[in-house]
Amino acid sequence: MSRMVPRAVLVYLVIISVLAVSPGTWCREHGHMRRGWRNAAAVHGNHHQRHRHSEHRVPRWTANSIEFQETKIQVLASSSSPSSVPATFNVLDFGAKGDGKTDDTKAFDAAWYAACKLTGPTVLVPSGYTFLVKPISFSGPNCGPNIVFQLEGKIIAPTGSQAWGSGILQWIEFTKLSKITIKGNGVIEGQGSVWWSNSMADTTTGLNKMPSTKPTALRIYGSTDVTVTGITIQNSPQTHLKFDACTNVQVSGVTVSSPGDSPNTDGIHLQNSKTVLIHDSSLACGDDCVSIQMGCSDVLIHNVNCGPGHGISIGGLGRDYTKACVSNITVRDSTMANTLTGVRIKTWQGGSGAVQNVMFSNIRVSEVATPIMIDQFYCDKGRCENDTAAVAVSGVTYENIRGTYTYQPVHFACSDSLPCVGVSLTTIQLQQAQPSSHSNDPFCWETYGELKTTTVPPIGCIQKGKPSESPSQLITC
Ligand SMILES: *[C@@H]1O[C@H](CO)[C@@H](O)[C@H](O)[C@H]1NC(C)=O
Ligand SMILES: *[C@@H]1O[C@H](CO)[C@@H](O)[C@H](O)[C@H]1NC(C)=O
Numbered sequence: 440m441s442r443m444v445p446r447a448v449l450v451y452l453v454i455i456s457v458l459a460v461s462p463g464t465w466c467r468e469h470g471h472m473r474r475g476w477r478n479a480a481a482v483h484g485n486h487h488q489r490h491r492h493s494e495h496r497v498p499r500w501t502a503n504s505i506e507f508q509e510t511k512i513q514v515l516a517s518s519s520s521p522s523s524v525p526a527t528f529n530v531l532d533f534g535a536k537g538d539g540k541t542d543d544t545k546a547f548d549a550a551w552y553a554a555c556k557l558t559g560p561t562v563l564v565p566s567g568y569t570f571l572v573k574p575i576s577f578s579g580p581n582c583g584p585n586i587v588f589q590l591e592g593k594i595i596a597p598t599g600s601q602a603w604g605s606g607i608l609q610w611i612e613f614t615k616l617s618k619i620t621i622k623g624n625g626v627i628e629g630q631g632s633v634w635w636s637n638s639m640a641d642t643t644t645g646l647n648k649m650p651s652t653k654p655t656a657l658r659i660y661g662s663t664d665v666t667v668t669g670i671t672i673q674n675s676p677q678t679h680l681k682f683d684a685c686t687n688v689q690v691s692g693v694t695v696s697s698p699g700d701s702p703n704t705d706g707i708h709l710q711n712s713k714t715v716l717i718h719d720s721s722l723a724c725g726d727d728c729v730s731i732q733m734g735c736s737d738v739l740i741h742n743v744n745c746g747p748g749h750g751i752s753i754g755g756l757g758r759d760y761t762k763a764c765v766s767n768i769t770v771r772d773s774t775m776a777n778t779l780t781g782v783r784i785k786t787w788q789g790g791s792g793a794v795q796n797v798m799f800s801n802i803r804v805s806e807v808a809t810p811i812m813i814d815q816f817y818c819d820k821g822r823c824e825n826d827t828a829a830v831a832v833s834g835v836t837y838e839n840i841r842g843t844y845t846y847q848p849v850h851f852a853c854s855d856s857l858p859c860v861g862v863s864l865t866t867i868q869l870q871q872a873q874p875s876s877h878s879n880d881p882f883c884w885e886t887y888g889e890l891k892t893t894t895v896p897p898i899g900c901i902q903k904g905k906p907s908e909s910p911s912q913l914i915t916c
Contacts, residue, residue, distance in 0.1 A: 528554040529563045530570065537568025539595060544573040555582035564625055566591035572611070573602045574654065579616035579662070586616065590625030590670050596656070598633045599647060606652025609681070616662040627672045629656040634676035635701050653677040653703070659685055668692050678705040679724065685712045693720040699747030699777070701725035706748060709735050718742050727752040728778070729770075733763035733792070740769070746776035750807065752783040753797065755817045757790015757830040764792045764916035771800040775842075781810035784835065785817035788854075789826035793916045797835045804842035806872045811837060813862070813886070815854045829854035831914045835888075838865040843872040849881035849898055856911045862888030868895045 528550045531537065535546035547570070554560035560583075564570060572594050579586075596610050597603075610629065613619055634649050656675035659665055665688045672679040673696040680695065682688050688709075695706040706722035709715055711734030721744045722728035728745035731738055731753045745751060751770050756763035763786075775781045782799040804810040815829050832853065848869035853859035871878050883900030890901060 526554070526557060527561045527563050529565060531565060531568070535568075535570055537565075537570050537592060539569035539571055541571060542573060542597075543570040544575055547572055547575055551577050554586060555579070558583040559585040559587070561587040561589050564588075564590045564592045564594065564623070566625065568592040570594050571597060573597055574607050574610050574612075576612040576614060577616075578612075578614050579619070582616060584616075584618040586619055588613070588619070588621045590621065590623040590627070593626040593628055595628045596630045596654075596676075598630050600649050603650050603654070606650030607654055608652065609655040609658035610676075611656065612658045612660065613662065613665075614660040616659075616665075618664040619659070619662055620666040620668070621657075621659075621670060622666065622668045624669055625671070627656055627670065629654075629673065629675035629679070629697075631674040631676040631697060631701060631704065635704075649676075655679070655681045655708070657681070658683065659688075661685070663687055665689070670694075671696065673697055674701070675704055677703050678708045678726075678730075680706065681708040681710070682712045682715065683710045686714055688712055688715040690715075690717040691719050693722075695720075695722040695724055695728075697724045699723070699725055705730045706745070708732065709738065711735065713737055715739070720744075722748060724748045728775075730754075731765060731768060732756070733761065733765065735768070736764075736766045738768045739771075741772045743770075743773040744776070745773065746778045746805075748778050750775055750778045750780035750783055752780070752785060753794055754783075754785035754830075755787055755819070756785070756794065757787045757792065759787075760789045760791075760826075760828070762792040762915075763790060763794075763830050766793070766795040766916070768796070769798045769800070770802065771798070773801075774803040774805070775807050775810070776805040778804075778807050779809070780812045781807045781840070782837070783809075783812040783814070784832055785812075785814045786830040786832070787817050788815070788823060789828050790830040791828055791912070791915075793831040793833065793914050795831075795834050795916070798838075799836065799840065800838045802840045802842075804840065804844065804869070807842070807844050808846040809848075809850050810840060810842065810844050810869055811849045811851075811867070813851045813853060813859055815857075815859070816852055827854075827856040828912060829857040831857050831910070831912075832859040834861040835859070836863045836865075837867060838863075838891075840866075841868040843870050845872045847879035847882065848896055849883075851883040851886040851900075853883075853885040855885055857914075858885035858887055858906045860887045860905055862886055862901060863891060864888070864894060864898060864901070865891040866894075867892075867898065870895070 530546050530550045533546040533549040535543040550562050554562045634653050653676040655678040658681040661684045663686045667690045669692045671694040697704045704725040706724045706728040708730045710732040713736050715738045717740045719742045726749050728748040729751045781804045881898045887902045
């Protein structure tokens, strides 16, 4: 072609020629380029099926016809092989309105039902929408493995009492699943203020009085290989995120947010769960940031910010004369700010079982009332019966706990009949937040173990070694 031909005409001819050549023919002739777009597709192709075309948008016109042809082939090729892309089930396609007012529960049920039979599907809750969803269970016994629940939008709980019947233990539940992933940048909003106080209720007519049983916002039950990542859970009526009877749990990048004075709003609650990793998460709530309950072992928590809240707690264990076994718990590299306690073990009198092998390491505290606590006389109701039986506590290591407290730096209250043993402290540095006010000294009762370094303040009340009498109660776990 001569250089008299205008550039626009040249580009036009290039388009015509590309469209006329089938991708197969073209690829055979240009095998090196085929490899090129294959690689690009492998990098970009496996997610966001709905956005596939926009990801491969044709670039602005240039005189470089090779670049243009390559892009065109990508578009044709990616739309011709959909079977390799895992299916996505967008709740909008199942009738959800996402206007924050319409009840979208049925649409969520339908999307789950359609997705669940497959292996590796994605249920998508898209961004830019607010979905009102009533109590719902994503139940798994007949589902395939590897379901991804991708939360990008917002799910809100109903605030009318009629949606909750006479009281229900959880709002959103995932049960009996294998390899379940809940991820995204979306929000689960529990609208808990209507539960925390009954100020919303018309006390004369009882209108909109919420049931006394408050729901957990998100509960995962009886599942293995559970991942929860990225999401925000806020203003739960009660606990925000609960794992019960789960194995191999990973939580990361999760935000929990509710007011410091909201009652019983634990951040993450673990029960009967094994091999749990919680990291890089930010937990602000009105009760324990993480609560580790009976039947948990092999739990690692690191790089968690807690506050406001009640700190990270093992227990309360042994309530109502129950047996509780908790072992192999590590909490490290975490911060607590403006919390009631920092790292705590709490057990009720009368229980049995044991807490064994616990490590609290590299914890920064700031204006925490009581940073270090073991309480074997735990009682969160008005009055508790005295009992000699106790959940045994042994092998608890505290190392490198630093920062400021507002009430008492260390409080160990162990059972008379079953003292705490193997309590070890290294590099403890706790200063009063306001040095002028009255300070409580470290307190120990029936606490045996060792100080491996000098501490600030000095903790003189730990008894060296082991109790002379053998335990009055057989410890079994
Ligand atoms: C706790 O850790 C110890 C030592 O690594 C191990 O022998 C034991 O089986 C663990 N216990 C549980 C319940 O995981
Ligand atoms: C339990 O024992 C403590 C300490 O001896 C005592 O002050 C308290 O009144 C007792 N509580 C009950 C319910 O008997």
